[in-house]
Amino acid sequence: MNEIEEIKARNRRVELDKAWETSWTRRLFIGAITYAIAGIWLVWIGDSSPWLKAFVPSGGYILSTLSLPILKNWWSKSRK
Numbered sequence: 001m002n003e004i005e006e007i008k009a010r011n012r013r014v015e016l017d018k019a020w021e022t023s024w025t026r027r028l029f030i031g032a033i034t035y036a037i038a039g040i041w042l043v044w045i046g047d048s049s050p051w052l053k054a055f056v057p058s059g060g061y062i063l064s065t066l067s068l069p070i071l072k073n074w075w076s077k078s079r080k
Contacts, residue, residue, distance in 0.1 A: 022069075027061075027062060027065050028062075030061060031058045031059075031061050031062045032058070034057050034058040034061055035054050035055065035057075035058035036054075038053070038054040038056075038057045038058065039051050039054035042054055
């Protein structure tokens with residue numbers, strides 16, 4: 001493989017990694033895992049309404065990912 005083809009292949013891998021980092025699939029999966037772990041822990045310690053309360057950390061995570069693009073744009077503009 002020549003050097004240009006290697007660079008193109010690397011660029012495709014980098015673009016795919018970047019797409020994964022910002023994908024809704026990744027966000028929802030992490031939110032679901034966070035919800036399950038928080039729910040199990042709350043059940044284990046005998047808390048009241050564990051599955052309802054488990055929405056707090058997972059919902060917080062999802063909301064924080066929604067604000068990141070806005071924050072990134074603001075930060076990028078302040079650097080120019």
